[in-house]
Amino acid sequence: MPRRDTLETSRKRALWRATHRGTKEADLVVGGFAARYLAEMNPAEFAWFEALLEEQDVDILAxxxxxxxxxxxxxxxxxxxxxxxxxxxxxxxx
Known part of the structure; x- marks a missing residue:
């Protein structure tokens, strides 16, 4: 049976992924954005952020x-x- 994540667990996982991108610049931009806005994102905004996390650092920074x-x-x-x-x-x- 698959595990069902709570929204809080999903947000924590997204924050970790945002702050551990692989480049310092992306960690600062994506991680800083997550630190500031993640807690207040509605489900649609959170889905957008999760889609952003799937993109390459160089693209996100551009x-x-x-x-x-x-x-x-x-x-x-x-x-x-x-x-x-x-x-x-x-x-x-x-």
Whole structure:
């Protein structure tokens, strides 16, 4: 019988995946986004975030920095939120 994850467990797993991407830059962008917004995401937003986690770091960073257009399935309000980059912690800045 398959295990049924609770939403809390799924969010914890997504946070771990967001902060352990493989590159420091992606850890900061994707992990920072997750740390700021994950707890308040509704089911549709969480599904978007899980789809984002399946993408390559180089693509996510290009979309976040606006150097490439995201695919239609990821474009929209959540991508705009990711592109704001206002969730990043900058050392020495308050």
């Amino acid at each position: 979309w976040a920095f606006g150097t490439a257009h995201p695919p239609p399935k990821l474009d929209g309000a959540m991508m705009v939120r990711l592109q704001a980059l206002d969730y990043l912690a900058v050392p020495g800045r308050r």
